[in-house]
Amino acid sequence: MTVAMHPGELRTAAPVPVANRRADVTRWIAGLHDELTSFFGRLDRGGTFTEDRWERPGGGGGVARVMTDGVTFEKAGINRSAVMGVLPPAAAHRLGGRGAATGSTHFFATGVSLVVHPRSPMVPTVHLNVRYFELTDEAGTITDCWFGGGTDLTPFYPHEEDARTFHVALRDMCERHHRGFYPAFKRWCDEYFVNTHRDNEARGVGGIFFDHLRADADPFGLDFDSTRAFVTDVARALRQAYEPIVDRRRNEAFGDAEREFQLVRRGRYVEFNLVHDRGTTFGLQTNARVESVLMSLPPLAMWQYAPRYSPHSFEARLQQMLEPRDWVGDVTGA
Amino acid sequence: MTVAMHPGELRTAAPVPVANRRADVTRWIAGLHDELTSFFGRLDRGGTFTEDRWERPGGGGGVARVMTDGVTFEKAGINRSAVMGVLPPAAAHRLGGRGAATGSTHFFATGVSLVVHPRSPMVPTVHLNVRYFELTDEAGTITDCWFGGGTDLTPFYPHEEDARTFHVALRDMCERHHRGFYPAFKRWCDEYFVNTHRDNEARGVGGIFFDHLRADADPFGLDFDSTRAFVTDVARALRQAYEPIVDRRRNEAFGDAEREFQLVRRGRYVEFNLVHDRGTTFGLQTNARVESVLMSLPPLAMWQYAPRYSPHSFEARLQQMLEPRDWVGDVTGA
Numbered sequence: 001m002t003v004a005m006h007p008g009e010l011r012t013a014a015p016v017p018v019a020n021r022r023a024d025v026t027r028w029i030a031g032l033h034d035e036l037t038s039f040f041g042r043l044d045r046g047g048t049f050t051e052d053r054w055e056r057p058g059g060g061g062g063v064a065r066v067m068t069d070g071v072t073f074e075k076a077g078i079n080r081s082a083v084m085g086v087l088p089p090a091a092a093h094r095l096g097g098r099g100a101a102t103g104s105t106h107f108f109a110t111g112v113s114l115v116v117h118p119r120s121p122m123v124p125t126v127h128l129n130v131r132y133f134e135l136t137d138e139a140g141t142i143t144d145c146w147f148g149g150g151t152d153l154t155p156f157y158p159h160e161e162d163a164r165t166f167h168v169a170l171r172d173m174c175e176r177h178h179r180g181f182y183p184a185f186k187r188w189c190d191e192y193f194v195n196t197h198r199d200n201e202a203r204g205v206g207g208i209f210f211d212h213l214r215a216d217a218d219p220f221g222l223d224f225d226s227t228r229a230f231v232t233d234v235a236r237a238l239r240q241a242y243e244p245i246v247d248r249r250r251n252e253a254f255g256d257a258e259r260e261f262q263l264v265r266r267g268r269y270v271e272f273n274l275v276h277d278r279g280t281t282f283g284l285q286t287n288a289r290v291e292s293v294l295m296s297l298p299p300l301a302m303w304q305y306a307p308r309y310s311p312h313s314f315e316a317r318l319q320q321m322l323e324p325r326d327w328v329g330d331v332t333g334a
Numbered sequence: 335m336t337v338a339m340h341p342g343e344l345r346t347a348a349p350v351p352v353a354n355r356r357a358d359v360t361r362w363i364a365g366l367h368d369e370l371t372s373f374f375g376r377l378d379r380g381g382t383f384t385e386d387r388w389e390r391p392g393g394g395g396g397v398a399r400v401m402t403d404g405v406t407f408e409k410a411g412i413n414r415s416a417v418m419g420v421l422p423p424a425a426a427h428r429l430g431g432r433g434a435a436t437g438s439t440h441f442f443a444t445g446v447s448l449v450v451h452p453r454s455p456m457v458p459t460v461h462l463n464v465r466y467f468e469l470t471d472e473a474g475t476i477t478d479c480w481f482g483g484g485t486d487l488t489p490f491y492p493h494e495e496d497a498r499t500f501h502v503a504l505r506d507m508c509e510r511h512h513r514g515f516y517p518a519f520k521r522w523c524d525e526y527f528v529n530t531h532r533d534n535e536a537r538g539v540g541g542i543f544f545d546h547l548r549a550d551a552d553p554f555g556l557d558f559d560s561t562r563a564f565v566t567d568v569a570r571a572l573r574q575a576y577e578p579i580v581d582r583r584r585n586e587a588f589g590d591a592e593r594e595f596q597l598v599r600r601g602r603y604v605e606f607n608l609v610h611d612r613g614t615t616f617g618l619q620t621n622a623r624v625e626s627v628l629m630s631l632p633p634l635a636m637w638q639y640a641p642r643y644s645p646h647s648f649e650a651r652l653q654q655m656l657e658p659r660d661w662v663g664d665v666t667g668a
Contacts, residue, residue, distance in 0.1 A: 297637035
């Protein structure tokens with residue numbers, strides 16, 4: 001079967017049958033899942049992942065890998081999935097795919113996502129997600145396909161150096177692919193990870209976030225292979241963006257005040273994920289596998305009533321760090 | 335100013351001006367708030383509440399009372415508020431008021447709500463809420479008004495006796511007002527406090543829940559004073575429904591397994607409140623005072639990945655207790 005392709009995809013090799021494309025991106029995501037599992041296994045320095053394979057009644061399934069009580073990470077979850085089925089028109093519309101306009105409701109999605117919750121409040125939490133989404137019509141022709149993803153950093157103790165390390169690494173990685181990526185995706189991230197119900201407090205210091213990055217290019221003009229190469233580099237970016245931070249902070253001393261504040265900030269993480277995060281709320285509404293959807297929640301979280309912090313406390317300094325800012329302004333690119 | 339009243343209200347005394355009615359119900363709620371604060375202060379046997387008064391920019395305000403690190407309660411929050419303003423038509427429609435049909439968008443609401451999180455996993459969590467809601471037209475005429483409320487019990491360790499104590503006390507209280515209340519409001523509670531995203535797992539063993547209980551009576555036929563007398567008894571029901579349970583369980587021994595399971599179940603409580611609870615989600619969407627809206631969240635909660643329990647464990651027995659059932663079937667009324 002030959003499938004119709006978008007103009008951008010015509011720039012790549014010959015048209016790819018749907019089944020081959022799906023098998024290909026599924027293998028690609030599984031490879032990134034393995035890489036990320038190895039990476040965090042090494043980074044933890046002692047903990048191991050247990051694996052849980054699951055199937056989705058509507059089609060497809062996934063592989064959840066969870067580390068509990070690691071050396072560095074109190075909880076680390078890395079999940080991959082490849083699912084397919086039929087979307088109600090409203091759901092297709094919410095996804096923002098062109099398929100909604102053309103009547104396509106068959107979908108295929110595969111991706112990998114991770115959230116790690118370090119033991120030490122001196123080590124920030126990190127989240128990363130990359131995904132591929134495809135809409136096809138009844139005949140199996142691809143009507144729209146795109147990539148999405150991103151990574152963001154959530155510190156507890158206010159080390160400005162860590163936010164710079166994270167953003168400079170992401171900026172450098174993005175610039176190897178397109179000069180427009182970092183500024184656009186950094187802003188997108190700042191606008192997305194926000195607890196609007198807490199006076200627009202950011203979840204963390206941001207990073208990059210993108211969606212609907214199409215192989216035929218609006219507005220960046222990359223072909224399928226180049227787009228996927230960028231997304232692959234996003235999935236690999238934590239070696240430069242996160243590992244140096246963990247190594248810098250893993251042995252720093254901390255006390256009860258820092259631990260308690262970490263648990264309070266984790267409460268904000270829970271609030272964002274359950275109230276605002278599109279992937280989570282979509283998963284909960286559509287009866288996706290709940291344990292995979294909520295794998296991102298912290299092992300332990302705390303809620304205090306209206307805590308107040310003195311202006312020069314580390315807690316107040318973190319609040320200031322959460323105001324979106326230019327973290328790479330005077331740092332020369334690699 | 336004389337206001338138009340519903341037929342049911344005409345059965346009571348002479349028509350009441352809006353301002354007087356509002357002042358009257360506000361005093362009534364403040365009185366119940368004080369009673370509940372005293373009750374939980376005594377029940378804790380040592381802890382004290384701190385009070386926090388707040389104002390709402392759009393009109394009105396509230397009084398939050400919080401106990402942190404009490405003797406019996408790790409956290410107890412009792413909040414009252416009296417707020418007024420203008421509702422967008424869609425919001426008025428969601429409320430289910432007749433005002434939506436008649437174009438009324440001015441509202442007044444006052445209520446008291448509480449959630450207490452005991453230290454010991456042998457002592458269940460309890461939630462209680464009573465409220466009065468009023469819609470008026472531009473001229474200040476009441477176009478609709480109703481009461482709502484309820485109370486529900488969330489045990490951690492499976493003591494069936496406690497669920498019976500709770501439900502029998504509520505049944506007896508309800509029957510002093512109307513034979514139809516307990517069966518209707520018990521079912522409403524079972525249907526409301528459900529984590530639909532967790533395969534319809536109940537938050538706890540239920541209790542009673544009601545809304546739109548109108549002074550002119552559909553379908554129970556009570557007048558304003560009788561309706562309010564019932565709602566007052568709901569607010570006072572915990573003396574019979576909850577105090578005996580606390581006294582029975584407060585000195586029972588428990589270990590790490592029970593404490594850990596308590597924290598996991600509190601995670602479910604967080605999920606219900608942030609994902610499903612109408613009051614909470616309405617508050618978060620409308621930028622109500624976030625610390626008051628989220629006062630119900632537990633001091634500490636835990637998420638584990640896909641925990642499994644052996645069939646005869648206490649955890650598995652609690653799961654069985656969460657299936658809605660008739661808790662008063664063979665217990666004779668008072």
